[in-house]
Amino acid sequence: MMFLEALMQYEYLQKALLTSIMVGIISGVIGSFIVLRGLALMGDAISHAVLPGVAVSYFLGINFFFGAVVTGVLTAVGIGYISQNSRIKNDSSIGIMFTAAFALGIILITLLKSSTDLYHILFGNVLAVRPSDMWMTMIIGVIVLISVFAFYKELLITSFDPTMAQAYGLPNKLIHYFLMTLLTMVTVASLQTVGIILVVAMLITPAATAYLLTNRLSSMIFLSACFGSLSSVLGLYISYRANLASGATIVLVATTLFLLTLIFSPKQGVLWRAIRTRQKRTSYS
Amino acid sequence: MEKALSVKDLHVSYYGKEVVRNISFSFDTGKLIGVIGPNGAGKSTLMKAMLGLIPKDKGTVIINGRPLKEVRKQIAYVPQRNNLDWDFPINVLDTVLLGTYPKLGFFHRPKKEHKQWAMECLQRVGMEAYSKKQIGELSGGQQQRVFLARALAQKADMFFLDEPFVGIDIGSEETIVRILKEIRDQGKTILVVHHDLSKAREYFQELILLNQELIEFGKVEDVLQPEQIAKAYQGQLSFLKELAVKP
Numbered sequence: 001m002m003f004l005e006a007l008m009q010y011e012y013l014q015k016a017l018l019t020s021i022m023v024g025i026i027s028g029v030i031g032s033f034i035v036l037r038g039l040a041l042m043g044d045a046i047s048h049a050v051l052p053g054v055a056v057s058y059f060l061g062i063n064f065f066f067g068a069v070v071t072g073v074l075t076a077v078g079i080g081y082i083s084q085n086s087r088i089k090n091d092s093s094i095g096i097m098f099t100a101a102f103a104l105g106i107i108l109i110t111l112l113k114s115s116t117d118l119y120h121i122l123f124g125n126v127l128a129v130r131p132s133d134m135w136m137t138m139i140i141g142v143i144v145l146i147s148v149f150a151f152y153k154e155l156l157i158t159s160f161d162p163t164m165a166q167a168y169g170l171p172n173k174l175i176h177y178f179l180m181t182l183l184t185m186v187t188v189a190s191l192q193t194v195g196i197i198l199v200v201a202m203l204i205t206p207a208a209t210a211y212l213l214t215n216r217l218s219s220m221i222f223l224s225a226c227f228g229s230l231s232s233v234l235g236l237y238i239s240y241r242a243n244l245a246s247g248a249t250i251v252l253v254a255t256t257l258f259l260l261t262l263i264f265s266p267k268q269g270v271l272w273r274a275i276r277t278r279q280k281r282t283s284y285s
Numbered sequence: 286m287e288k289a290l291s292v293k294d295l296h297v298s299y300y301g302k303e304v305v306r307n308i309s310f311s312f313d314t315g316k317l318i319g320v321i322g323p324n325g326a327g328k329s330t331l332m333k334a335m336l337g338l339i340p341k342d343k344g345t346v347i348i349n350g351r352p353l354k355e356v357r358k359q360i361a362y363v364p365q366r367n368n369l370d371w372d373f374p375i376n377v378l379d380t381v382l383l384g385t386y387p388k389l390g391f392f393h394r395p396k397k398e399h400k401q402w403a404m405e406c407l408q409r410v411g412m413e414a415y416s417k418k419q420i421g422e423l424s425g426g427q428q429q430r431v432f433l434a435r436a437l438a439q440k441a442d443m444f445f446l447d448e449p450f451v452g453i454d455i456g457s458e459e460t461i462v463r464i465l466k467e468i469r470d471q472g473k474t475i476l477v478v479h480h481d482l483s484k485a486r487e488y489f490q491e492l493i494l495l496n497q498e499l500i501e502f503g504k505v506e507d508v509l510q511p512e513q514i515a516k517a518y519q520g521q522l523s524f525l526k527e528l529a530v531k532p
Contacts, residue, residue: 160373
């Protein structure tokens with residue numbers, strides 16, 4: 001059966017598609033700030049750190065969104081505390097805190113639930129998206145997009161020139177933890193599509209692709225969201241046709257888009273750079 | 286008359302090690318003030334502490350008769366150039382436009398008139414032809430002029446510049462000094478951290494001579510006395526001598 005026909009016919013596929021598009025958009029938007037602030041490793045950390053929260057939520061029978069946000073933000077605070085109050089550098093404190101949270105999560109999940117659930121949380125399974133998951137993703141998406149729109153100026157200046165922001169009285173730390181909260185929410189939304197392990201790819205790869213193509217933050221965010229959702233749709237399609245793991249396929253599509261851009265981008269691409277260098281050199285010989 | 290800027294008994298330390306101590310001075314409005322002293326004298330530290338960017342152990346900073354917290358948006362700060370991400374996706378005009386952010390406040394976007402104003406500030410530093418360039422494509426002097434334009438865009442009463450002349454061309458340096466003198470004549474107060482003693486007399490009207498402690502402040506000709514300069518720079522000399530005698 002063709003993908004489009006199947007899409008018309010099966011509700012689960014429609015849900016999967018809508019969910020992955022929304023995840024592609026919001027991870028692209030938040031990812032832009034993560035890339036520009038040099039927080040790629042932090043993105044990886046927070047996404048892993050939601051695991052114990054998810055486990056405890058299952059145990060308490062509440063929506064896993066709440067537990068995930070709590071442990072995600074707590075880990076971000078812990079990382080900040082260690083790197084600001086000791087000689088341990090930021091990347092090391094990230095490494096310590098997120099592996100601890102992740103290990104705790106694995107133990108909790110295996111104690112409380114079967115290992116199949118762990119597999120789905122780690123690697124995602126977009127075709128098993130339930131209506132409640134889809135609605136949660138939509139609500140998270142709307143909250144994230146409104147937040148970024150409302151605080152665009154503050155996110156821009158604290159990313160580019162935090163010293164100026166602090167000098168005129170912006171609460172830089174609060175804005176950092178606000179961004180970490182949004183990041184946690186994006187991670188939760190992505191659990192179903194790409195899973196914890198690969199969330200960081202959805203945050204970094206489309207944003208990095210956009211970064212190679214533009215010199216304006218607003219266009220970078222827009223392009224990043226486009227690449228994110230395009231990767232989701234294409235990845236879902238390929239994984240459906242070829243019966244591959246959805247999360248992994250989505251990530252590889254995003255990587256392919258990145259590599260094509262890395263080579264062919266008009267300004268930053270390695271191909272045009274090489275051609276321009278060569279032209280210059282031959283013009284002297 | 287109320288002083289534009291008044292610092293009383295300021296002490297700053299990093300992890301218990303005192304960097305500047307016991308600093309008190311005050312200046313009237315409409316002055317172009319240089320902060321000079323040897324390397325490690327705590328010039329940038331003093332400026333950052335006055336701006337509340339680093340915590341102080343003791344002391345008060347009063348600006349136009351009010352505590353710093355109430356007047357932060359009236360102060361434009363041009364930090365040292367080296368700790369910015371020059372690959373950030375932002376062009377020259379949008380960088381200057383950031384200067385309008387403090388007074389816009391939350392939830393308000395810069396409008397057409399703000400962009401026009403940013404463009405005027407860019408013209409004032411002679412950089413209007415570069416408005417669409419990404420900031421990393423500019424030379425050091427051009428970047429510094431853009432950041433001065435951003436400070437102008439802030440419509441501040443007080444300007445703090447940290448080592449603005451490091452690594453820039455002489456043309457940009459002259460442009461910046463000319464504009465600083467213009468805004469001084471409009472009644473603004475300007476504080477400039479500067480490491481080069483030789484230009485101090487030419488650029489500034491007033492000086493703060495510093496070496497961890499305040500050596501002297503006031504009019505250039507009063508501060509630049511041989512015994513005071515020796516006092517400010519002597520710490521370094523004796524340090525060198527100490528190194529020399531040790532085997």
